[in-house]
Amino acid sequence: MRRIISAEADVLVSESHSEALSSLNEARERPSYTLMLCGAAGIGLSLSFVSQNLAVIGLFAILLVAAYVIGNMIDVPRRNVVFAYDLEPVVEERYKAFLDAIDRIANAHKMWFVKAKGDITNLHAWKKNSGASELVDSKETAVSYALPKGIASNITPPMIVIDGKNCYFFPDCLLIEENKRFGAVRYENMRTAVRDQRMIMDSAPSDAKVVGQTWKYVNKNGSPDRRFNSNRQLPICLLEEIGMISEGGFKGLLQVSKHGIGGAYVTAITELGSVTKELKDAEPLLITKNI
Numbered sequence: 001m002r003r004i005i006s007a008e009a010d011v012l013v014s015e016s017h018s019e020a021l022s023s024l025n026e027a028r029e030r031p032s033y034t035l036m037l038c039g040a041a042g043i044g045l046s047l048s049f050v051s052q053n054l055a056v057i058g059l060f061a062i063l064l065v066a067a068y069v070i071g072n073m074i075d076v077p078r079r080n081v082v083f084a085y086d087l088e089p090v091v092e093e094r095y096k097a098f099l100d101a102i103d104r105i106a107n108a109h110k111m112w113f114v115k116a117k118g119d120i121t122n123l124h125a126w127k128k129n130s131g132a133s134e135l136v137d138s139k140e141t142a143v144s145y146a147l148p149k150g151i152a153s154n155i156t157p158p159m160i161v162i163d164g165k166n167c168y169f170f171p172d173c174l175l176i177e178e179n180k181r182f183g184a185v186r187y188e189n190m191r192t193a194v195r196d197q198r199m200i201m202d203s204a205p206s207d208a209k210v211v212g213q214t215w216k217y218v219n220k221n222g223s224p225d226r227r228f229n230s231n232r233q234l235p236i237c238l239l240e241e242i243g244m245i246s247e248g249g250f251k252g253l254l255q256v257s258k259h260g261i262g263g264a265y266v267t268a269i270t271e272l273g274s275v276t277k278e279l280k281d282a283e284p285l286l287i288t289k290n291i
Contacts, residue, residue: 037068111140157175190244199236201234239256
């Protein structure tokens with residue numbers, strides 16, 4: 001199996017976003033007073049139960065609430081960053097087209113990110129794997145709309161989890177969160193492609209195109225191996241595979257169950273990248289500041 005290894009988030013630093021990423025990562029590293037104050041009050045509340053004195057228990061309960069409120073008042077300006085967007089009409093139009101394309105992907109019945117692939121090179125493995133030509137190690141994922149913790153913005157972007165990385169598709173960049181650190185990839189520095197992929201599945205997703213059948217255990221001539229009582233037919237589905245790779249080393253490989261929707265995503269992200277490339281030397285679309 002060949003592992004699809006992507007660069008870690010904190011080494012994916014777009015030059016135009018370096019200041020924003022620095023502010024964001026520094027904010028994340030600051031200690032949380034909410035956690036410290038609530039921890040101290042929580043310990044006091046736990047110990048107060050030993051006394052079985054309702055007045056003491058009530059006092060520490062009030063202190064716990066106060067610790068949370070005060071901690072948040074201290075932490076918000078220290079540990080949060082604002083992403084404020086004022087999009088030009090052409091950028092807004094391209095971003096809406098991108099959102100439409102990614103919503104089509106979100107509506108697919110199933111989506112996976114691929115962790116590793118490997119060719120099947122011997123007959124024994126071929127027969128044991130239903131006649132497949134390669135093995136795929138994948139995990140189900142989905143599209144959601146969310147902001148990273150610690151970021152406030154006038155835009156809530158689509159997000160996909162890809163191999164432990166939370167990938168947020170903002171108008172001017174792909175913001176990547178991993179292990180509480182952030183990196184960014186500009187769209188013009190990302191290459192995307194889509195291709196057909198036949199997959200043998202235990203059961204076909206409701207929107208998948210079934211293009212054939214095979215057996216769980218198969219003979220060389222394609223017939224079922226009768227030595228296995230549990231042998232059954234499996235559907236061969238035509239999926240779409242969407243690949244993403246950046247100059248800085250980000251890699252992502254997605255598979256979607258619905259065929260014919262990946263091309264719009266590739267076109268939309270390419271066109272969005274052409275707009276952000278033209279604006280590269282102008283005033284940045286992304287404005288960041290500490291609250």
